[in-house]
Amino acid sequence: MKTYNVKASEIEREWWIVDATGLTLGRLSTSIAQILRGKHKPTFVPHLDSGDFVIVTNAEKVRVTGKKEEQKTYFRHSGYPGGARFTKLSHLRKTHPERIIEYAVKGMLPHNRLGRAQIKKMKVYAGDVHPHEAQQPKPLEIG
Numbered sequence: 001m002k003t004y005n006v007k008a009s010e011i012e013r014e015w016w017i018v019d020a021t022g023l024t025l026g027r028l029s030t031s032i033a034q035i036l037r038g039k040h041k042p043t044f045v046p047h048l049d050s051g052d053f054v055i056v057t058n059a060e061k062v063r064v065t066g067k068k069e070e071q072k073t074y075f076r077h078s079g080y081p082g083g084a085r086f087t088k089l090s091h092l093r094k095t096h097p098e099r100i101i102e103y104a105v106k107g108m109l110p111h112n113r114l115g116r117a118q119i120k121k122m123k124v125y126a127g128d129v130h131p132h133e134a135q136q137p138k139p140l141e142i143g
Helices: 025-037 089-095 098-106 113-119
Strands: 015-019 053-057 073-077 084-088 122-124
Touching (some): 025 053, 025 098, 025 113
Parallel strands (some): 015 053, 053 122
16 A cells, blocks of 8 residues: 655635624634634645635624733834834724734744745634635635
């Protein structure tokens, strides 16, 4: 019995769509990260980008548990002394709700050039309208 190694030219990508309304942020993000990496396919190898595309709609309606709405903070630094900036989840939900899901999924992917290629296959939209109808995305059930 021979081991089958998939080649980059043989990878077939599908499009999935997820409605984030009422879904918990962490459980939604882990499912999306698995699809982006391609771990749901039998031809998964950790060194190739074999994942599918994921469209997330209604990002502003994603649910968080506990007191995360007021206590969870996102950190960034300008590179200058004293340049630390903290943003609360509640403020991010008002200004850029799609970034909540983007940051959560990005932290679950590899932190190298492979992860940067995989995160580009995720499209997040605050409302329920998206411009990817031509790709005929299949609904992804996350339960």
